[in-house]
Amino acid sequence: MAAVDLLVNNPLLLKSSLPDFASMRAEHIVPAVRQLLAEATAKLDVIENEIRPTWAGTLARLEEIDHPFDYGWKPVGHLFGVMNSADLRTAHDTVLPEVVQFSLRVNQSQTIYQALKQLQESSEWTLLTETRQRIVNERIKGAELAGIGLCETQRTRFNAVEQELSLLSTEFANHVLDATKAFHFDVTDVTDTLGWPRTLRTLAAHTWTAAQTVNNAITEAVVELSVATPERGPWRITLEMPLYQPFMEHCRNRSLREKLYRASVTRASHGTVDNDPLIIRILTLRQEKARLLGYPNYADVSLAMKMAPSVAAVCNMVSQLRDASWAAAVCDLDDIRSLKDSCGDATPLEAWDVPYWAERLREDRYAYTDEELRPYFPFSKVLDGLFELLERLFSITIRQATDGVSVWHPDVRFYRVYDAGNKQIAGFYLDPYSRPDNKRGGAWMDSCLGRRRLGSEMQLPVAHLVCNQTPPMGETPSLMSFREVETLFHEMGHGLQHMLTTVDDADAAGINGVEWDAVELPSQFMENWCYHRATLLNLTGHYQTGEPLPEKLFDKICAAKNFRVGTILLRQLLFGLTDMMLHSEFDPQGSESVHDLNRRLSTQLAVLPLLPEDRSLCSFQHIFSGGYAAGYYSYKWAEILSADAFSAFEDAGLEDAAAIQQIGIRFRDTVLALGGSRHPMLVFGMFRGREPNPEALLRHSGLIQPDVNSA
Ligand code: ZN
Numbered sequence: 001m002a003a004v005d006l007l008v009n010n011p012l013l014l015k016s017s018l019p020d021f022a023s024m025r026a027e028h029i030v031p032a033v034r035q036l037l038a039e040a041t042a043k044l045d046v047i048e049n050e051i052r053p054t055w056a057g058t059l060a061r062l063e064e065i066d067h068p069f070d071y072g073w074k075p076v077g078h079l080f081g082v083m084n085s086a087d088l089r090t091a092h093d094t095v096l097p098e099v100v101q102f103s104l105r106v107n108q109s110q111t112i113y114q115a116l117k118q119l120q121e122s123s124e125w126t127l128l129t130e131t132r133q134r135i136v137n138e139r140i141k142g143a144e145l146a147g148i149g150l151c152e153t154q155r156t157r158f159n160a161v162e163q164e165l166s167l168l169s170t171e172f173a174n175h176v177l178d179a180t181k182a183f184h185f186d187v188t189d190v191t192d193t194l195g196w197p198r199t200l201r202t203l204a205a206h207t208w209t210a211a212q213t214v215n216n217a218i219t220e221a222v223v224e225l226s227v228a229t230p231e232r233g234p235w236r237i238t239l240e241m242p243l244y245q246p247f248m249e250h251c252r253n254r255s256l257r258e259k260l261y262r263a264s265v266t267r268a269s270h271g272t273v274d275n276d277p278l279i280i281r282i283l284t285l286r287q288e289k290a291r292l293l294g295y296p297n298y299a300d301v302s303l304a305m306k307m308a309p310s311v312a313a314v315c316n317m318v319s320q321l322r323d324a325s326w327a328a329a330v331c332d333l334d335d336i337r338s339l340k341d342s343c344g345d346a347t348p349l350e351a352w353d354v355p356y357w358a359e360r361l362r363e364d365r366y367a368y369t370d371e372e373l374r375p376y377f378p379f380s381k382v383l384d385g386l387f388e389l390l391e392r393l394f395s396i397t398i399r400q401a402t403d404g405v406s407v408w409h410p411d412v413r414f415y416r417v418y419d420a421g422n423k424q425i426a427g428f429y430l431d432p433y434s435r436p437d438n439k440r441g442g443a444w445m446d447s448c449l450g451r452r453r454l455g456s457e458m459q460l461p462v463a464h465l466v467c468n469q470t471p472p473m474g475e476t477p478s479l480m481s482f483r484e485v486e487t488l489f490h491e492m493g494h495g496l497q498h499m500l501t502t503v504d505d506a507d508a509a510g511i512n513g514v515e516w517d518a519v520e521l522p523s524q525f526m527e528n529w530c531y532h533r534a535t536l537l538n539l540t541g542h543y544q545t546g547e548p549l550p551e552k553l554f555d556k557i558c559a560a561k562n563f564r565v566g567t568i569l570l571r572q573l574l575f576g577l578t579d580m581m582l583h584s585e586f587d588p589q590g591s592e593s594v595h596d597l598n599r600r601l602s603t604q605l606a607v608l609p610l611l612p613e614d615r616s617l618c619s620f621q622h623i624f625s626g627g628y629a630a631g632y633y634s635y636k637w638a639e640i641l642s643a644d645a646f647s648a649f650e651d652a653g654l655e656d657a658a659a660i661q662q663i664g665i666r667f668r669d670t671v672l673a674l675g676g677s678r679h680p681m682l683v684f685g686m687f688r689g690r691e692p693n694p695e696a697l698l699r700h701s702g703l704i705q706p707d708v709n710s711a
Contacts, residue, residue: 006031012072018414018427018462019075019448022406026087029076033095036072037102040065048111053118055132059139062106063452063506067459070449073099078448078464081440082431083408113143131677135507138305138676145293145304154292161289168282173625175275176618179268180239184211185259187235192253200246204228204235207243211236239264248352249359261352262613269615275624276594279617282624283588299584302630307515307637307680311584314633317694318577321569321636322605324698328566329607335361351608358564366560368553370481376540376549379432379469379478382485385539386492389529392657393664394500394672395420401427409435411471417499426451426499428463432488433471433478443467443487445494445523452506461510463495477543482557485539486530493526494519500672513676517634521680522671524642528700531558532654562702567607569636569701574598574605576633579623583630640694641684645671647696648688 007013011020012032047061080092106112116136119125125133143149147158186208187193193201205228212226228234237247237260244264251257268275286298295301299311308314336357337349349357387398397418405414411433417426429448431439448462469484480488498510507513529535533554540549578598586597594617602610610616622628645667652659670687684692698704 007035012036012075013068014071015068018405019071020406021075021079021408024075024079024408026085026091029088029091030094032072033076033099036068037095037098039068040102044106044109048109051111051115053115053122054124055119055128055136058112058115058119059132059135059505059507062112065106066506067452067454074446074448078446079408081444081446082435082438082466084438084440107143108146108148110148113140113148116140131503131505131508134677134679135505135513138513139507141304145301147293150292158289158292161285161292165282165285165289168278168285169625172275172278172282173621175268175273175278176621176625179273179619182273183263183267184236184238185256186233187237187256188233190233192251192256193233193235195252196250197246198230200243200250201230201235203243204237204247205230205233207238207240208234208236239267245355248355251356254347254353257352257356258350262611264619265611265614265616267615267619269618275618276615279594279624280588283582283586283594286583286629287588297584299580299630302583305515306631306634307518308633309681311580314580314637315577317633317637317640318573318580318605320694321698322573324694324703325566325569325573325701326607328703329570330566332358332564332567333607339364349608351611354608362560362563366556366563368556368560370483373482373549373553373557374470374479375542375544376547376553377480377482377485378541378543379472379480381541381543382480382488382539385535386489388538389535390492390496392661394496394668395661395665396425396500397422411435424460426461426463428465428495428499431464431466432469434468435471439466439468441468443491445491445498447498447510447512450498450506450512451501451503451509453504458504461499461501463498465491465495467491479543482530486527489526489530490523493523496526497522497672497675500668501675502669502673503675503677505677508675508677510675515676515680516631517637518641518680518684520634520638521641521645521684524639525645525667525671528642528646531561531700534655565701566703569703570605570607572636574602575620575622576636577601577605578617579620579628579632580630582623640697641680641692643697643700644688644692644695645684647699650696 006028010028010032011023012028013035014020043061043065047058047065051057076088076092076095079088116139119136120140128136147155147162150158184207187204196204208228209226228236237243237256239260244260247260248257283298286301290296290298290301293301295304303310303314308317333349333354336354339361340349340353340357343360347353390396390398398415399418401414401416407414407429409431412429412431414429415427416424417428419425434441444464444466446464446466448464449459451461452459465488467484467488469480469488470478472478494511497514501510503509511519530539536554536557537548541547578601581597581601582594586592586594592600595615598617599610599612599614617624622632623630628634648667649660649663652663654660667687670683674683674686678686681691695704699706
C-alpha cells in the first residue's frame with residue numbers, strides 16, 4: 001500500500017466513536033503516529049508561543065493535544081498486549097522513542113511550568129474548581145520532582161544522577177537474571193521425587209531437556225538429543241519461581257531443600273554478579289537526588305506523590321499490623337513444628353522446612369483443587385452474577401452490545417453501561433481467555449477512552465478488561481478457577497473507577513491522578529465480594545447439573561484464604577519496613593550493612609530469624625530495579641483501605657438489600673466518581689466518615705475477633 005493510502009484510510013487517525021480495532025494493521029502504525037506527532041508538535045509550538053497563565057491558556061489546550069493519541073497511540077499499546085506479532089512489535093518499537101520524546105517535551109516544558117506557577121498566584125486561581133486546582137498542583141509537583149525547578153548546575157547533576165540510577169537499575173536486574181541462570185542442580189534419583197506433583201516433574205524434566213539442547217547448540221557437538229521424561233528424569237531444579245516454590249513445598253529430601261533455599265537467599269551476592277556494591281551506590285544516589293530536590297531523604301520524595309502522609313505513618317501501620325499478627329505467626333510455626341514432630345522428624349525446624357511442612361498442613365486442613373471448583377463456575381454464570389451485584393450496589397445496568405462493535409479477536413465482547421435512567425455512561429471491552437500465542441499473561445484494566453470534554457460533547461469513558469482465564473474447550477464452556485473469578489472482580493473494580501467517574505477534566509477523571517498507594521482500593525474492594533456467601537453462590541451453577549457450589553467447598557475457600565495469614569503478613573511487613581528504613585534512616589556510608597539492618601528488623605518481624613548469611617536484599621528487585629522504592633508498603637496500605645471500605649457494607653448488614661444499596665451509591669459517588677480530583681484521604685473520609693483503620697483487614701484475616709456488640 002502506498003504511504004498516502006495509509007494516511008487516508010488509517011483507522012488510527014479516527015477521532016470519534018469507538019476505535020476500529022478490527023481494521024488496524026501493523027503498517028498503519030508508523031505513518032499514523034508520525035502524523036499525530038507532527039500535528040501535536042505544531043500545536044505545542046503554538047501553545048508555548050501563545051501561553052497565558054490561565055486554565056484555558058494552558059491545561060485546556062494540552063488536553064486537546066492528548067485526545068488524538070487516545071485513538072492513534074493507545075490502541076497500539078493495547079494490541080501490543082493482546083494481539084502481539086513480529087510486525088506489530090517492530091512498528092511499535094520504531095515509534096515508541098518518538099512518542100516518549102514528545103511526552104518528555106510536554107512534561108519538562110519550562111514555559112508551561114512557569115505559566116502554571118503564575119496561574120497559582122493569579123486572580124483566576126480562587127475561581128478554579130478544586131479539581132482543577134489539584135490538577136495544576138499535582139502537575140507542578142510532578143515536574144519539580146523531575147528536576148524542573150532546579151538551577152542549571154543542580155539540574156546537570158540531577159540528570160547525571162538519574163541517568164546513573166537508570167543504568168544501575170538495569171544492571172541490578174541483569175545480575176539477578178544471570179545469578180538465577182547460573183544456579184541449578186539435577187535430581188537423578190527417583191526416590192527424591194516422591195510426592196512431587198505432576199506439574200513439577202514435567203517442568204523439571206522439560207528444563208533439563210531444554211538445557212541440553214542449548215548446550216549442544218552452543219558447542220555444535222553432534223550429540224544424540226537427550227530427552228528427560230517426567231517419570232524417569234533427570235529433573236533440573238533452578239531458582240525460577242515455577243520450580244522453586246513447588247520444589248520447596250514438595251521435595252522430601254531435606255538437604256536438597258536446604259541447598260536450594262541457601263542459593264535463593266544468597267543470590268546475586270558474590271562474584272561478578274554481586275549486587276551489594278550496586279545497592280550502596282543506588283541508595284547513595286537516591287539520597288543525593290532527594291537533597292537536590294530539597295527533601296531530607298528519598299522516602300519523603302516517594303511519599304510526596306502518595307496517599308501515605310509520612311514515614312512515621314507507614315511505620316505506625318507496620319507496628320499496628322505487627323502487633324496483631326505476631327501471636328498468630330508464632331502459632332503457625334508451632335503448628336508446623338508439631339506436625340513435623342508427629343511425623344517422626346526430630347531435626348530442628350529450619351527455614352527450608354517451613355514451606356514443606358506448611359504445605360502438608362494445608363493439605364491436611366483445607367485442601368481443595370481448582371479442578372473440584374471449576375465446574376461450578378461457568379464463565380457466563382459468573383458474569384451474570386457479577387453484573388447483578390453491580391446493579392444491586394451501584395444502580396447500573398450492563399448490556400452486551402449486539403450492533404457489531406469492531407474488536408481485535410472474535411472472543412472479545414463489548415458491553416455498555418447504563419445509569420438508573422437508562423442513559424449510557426460508559427462502555428468496556430472484555431477479552432477473557434488465555435491466548436498464549438499473542439497475548440501477554442496476567443490480567444489488567446486499561447483505559448481505552450477517558451472521560452473528557454470535547455467542545456459541547458462529553459466523551460464517555462471506555463475500559464479494557466483483560467483476563468487470561470481458561471478458554472472453552474469443545475463443548476465445554478469456559479470453567480473458571482476461583483482465582484480467575486477473583487481476578488475478574490479485581491479488574492472490574494479498576495474498571496468501575498475508570499467508568500463511573502463524574503470528573504470532566506481528563507487529567508483527574510477515572511484512575512488518572514489517583515495516588516499510587518490508593519489505586520488498588522476499588523479493585524481489592526471488589527474481591528471481598530467473592531467471600532460473601534450469597535454473592536458467591538449466585539456466581540455458581542454446575543455447568544452440567546446447574547447445582548450451586550456446595551457449602552462445604554465454600555467453607556474451605558474461606559478457611560484457606562486465611563491459612564498462615566499472620567506469617568504472610570509479617571513477611572510483607574518486613575519487606576515494607578526494610579524498604580522504608582533503607583530510604584530514610586539508613587546511612588549507606590555507615591557501619592551497619594543493609595543486611596544487618598534487614599536482620600535487625602527481622603527480630604521484630606520474623607518468628608524464625610534470618611540466617612546470618614542471608615543476602616536476600618541482593619535480589620529484591622521491587623525496590624532496586626522496579627518502581628517500588630520506598631513504596632513497598634503500598635500493598636498493605638491499599639489492603640487496609642479496601643477492607644475498611646468493605647466493612648462499611650458489613651456494618652450496614654450484608655443481607656440488608658436497601659442498606660447495601662444506600663452504601664453502594666455512596667461508594668459510587670465518592671471513591672468511584674471522584675477519582676483523582678481530590679486527595680484520596682479526603683475521598684475516603686467522604687465515603688467512610690472517618691480516616692481508614694486496619695481493624696477490618698485484621699478481622700477479615702481472622703487476626704482479631706469480630707466485635708460482638710457491633711455485629
Ligand atoms: Zn490491581
